[in-house]
Amino acid sequence: MDIFSNPVLLNVLIGVILISISTAAVGCLLYVQKNALLGETLAHGCLPGIYCAFIFSTTRNLFWLSIGAAISGLISSYLVDLIVAKSRLSRDGAMAVVLSSMFGLGVVLLSFIQQNNYPNQNGLEDLFFGNAAAMSGNDIKIIGLISIAIWFLLITNYRKLLLTLFDSGFAKFQGIRPKFYIAVISTLAATSVAIGMQTTGAVLIAALIITPAASARIWCSRLFDMILLAIIFAIIGGTVGTLCSYAAPKMPTGPWIVVCMAVLFLLSSLTKRIYLYSTKSD
């Protein structure tokens, strides 16, 4: 299986790596915020936006779909915060409410699209499980641009984000508005989920956000190290997963990536336990 002679595979690999870097980094922020499952809520929350964008633009242009997804995702994130702030419902309940309502709405929109015979609708169902193979060169360019924007925002605001997440009171004293930076994190999360859904699909994108971060936290005492390690884990898991899925015909890519990342998590945890055990008996 020569990677470089198979342009589709190369495309998919590049796309997966780009996406995994963003989701891993954002995932670390959500992890320390104790908000790891937001990825799950966002994934379902993005669906209505994608379908609406499709209906309005009648194209499957990734750019418009991503914008629709990101807006819808942001609205979902905002609704969760609103419900938590203004009602008795816990965060857990609020996320589940937004998740299921948006999913229901998504299913309604999808059935509407299917019943009304819109052109170009093939492959919209792929958003549930991902269809990495459908990534065109154009898609990669769009994913690349959006990823660079995400990384740029992260790098330029890193210290402010760290302060906001760790001690928002102290952040206020430093002249940082915590609410604004929490919104930045939500935006970054919604955007990474929006572009990532193409590969792993809505159901599994949460794994790309949570697993590398959890694997990295085991080893790192500093957020910066954690983000770097998570990115490394994500790239490895994404690459191995994609290659595995191409080893056999008709294998979906998303699930393989998730399983590989989970294996990495297991290895990371076990190695740490062995390391702790061996240093203790010294």
Add this chain to the structure above:
Amino acid sequence: MTAFYIIIVGSLVALNGAILGSVLLLRRMSMICDAIVHAILPGLVLAYLFTSSRGSLAMTFGAISSGIVAATLVEFTQQKFQITREAAIGITFTTLFSIGIILLALFAGQVELDQDCVLFGELAYVPLDLWITDEGLNLGPHSMWSLAFLTIGVITYVAVGFRPLVLCAFDKEFAELQGIKVQLWHYSLLLMLSLAAVTSFHAVGAIMVMGFFILPPATAFLFVSSVRSLMLISCSIGMLCVISGYFLAQYMNVSIAGCIITLNGVVFFAAFSNRLYMKLNPPRPIDKTI
């Protein structure tokens, strides 16, 4: 008659969802519900592969085992690997679900489980799967009967376990001191959830089942003050949305289950907005001096 069957089946799903869902909401296990609903997939696939039958018993067993495995894994990963509870839930269900999909794809030739149907179900097909006895007596859809039995089971379970389930929700240590086996009730609840999910998924699909568990109780929770009224009002909201959702879906020609869930969502947000409005504009006492 079709409409009748669909509404009955939908209402039974809503009833089960409302009762179990209320317990889950109080115990802050709503997202675990999401996880379990996804995690039952590998169990279903394995059950089919081992028994080569699409029989309900095999599937049910597979789903329950899968659900218990998922629940155990969540506890295990959280404690042994020192990660946050949310991360444990996320990693467990995505991995199990992925394993399920890979198994499905690996044995694609043998498995008749239609991917779409398993996950999204379709209430519209319910009247097609009728139970007709040898004498030619039409007893209605299979789902209706399995759901009816499920409902009896769920009501019995919650009635018997009302105190431990609800008490545990508020104070785990106190419950343990009282001699309540907290772990037992936790796992049995997840077992019931897996059972309810697999029984309902024929009709509404595995993922949309979650909407029935979450939305009516969350809506009722916004303004009730007792657990019993939480359950009663959730059941009413759930069933009303099934009926209205069905007719709305017929009119708009869209997915019935999707419409029901969306309607549930709309009702939730309407109730939420109303509560918000009432909070911001509390009624002023009538000025009698005018």
Add this chain to the structure above:
Amino acid sequence: MTTNSCLTARNLSFSFGETPAIQDINVEFARGKITGIMGPNGSGKSTLLQCLSGIIEPQSGDVLAFDDPLSEHQKKISYIPQKEKIDWDFPITVKDLVKTALYQRLKWYECFSEELLKLSEEAILKMGLVGLENKQIGQLSGGQQQRAFLARALVSNAEVFLLDEPFTGLDVKATKDLIGILRKIRDEGNSVVVVHHDFSNAMLFLDDVVLLKTTLLKSGPANTVINSSELRLAFGLPEQE
């Protein structure tokens, strides 16, 4: 500045929804002293401290710092939250914690200069945390945790140190060490305000005490307040014969 008070609360009130936490508080905190805010549970001690720090806005009244509006001297006030309010699982080391106080001096592309690194090293040295710089904060002992946050406050060039129940969970030695550090900070001309709950050691290090039970009951030198009848009133104890 030649004022005698580091912080002044004027007609300060704050309620959580319907329940008032503090009402009409008027008190001056003396400069260059260690003042304890004391009172029974739920008396609004933390709330008062948070209003003084500027973290929360009072619903009525205001706070002065060195006789000027609080906002003018915000940078000189440092606030160390209660132990339970801090996320000890956060991946941050002692060194990084102290360095966060210097973030506002750097642009996003700038790294820490020799000068700034030295500042943080000095603060760590002063707080006796040498050797623990690379430990994640959750791995420190209770006393070390308080000192790490104090090191952060030192680097910010704070002149007023507000600590919320810093002695919670500390053993006898750690308590003694922390008292020693607070005295050192005061002796350098800074002011310290602590929410404190332990009357047995209050007299050992507090110069002044502010007694609170939603409203101000008494304030003044420690031995006056602690031996007063208002104290017995605050805790619902019968009048002394």
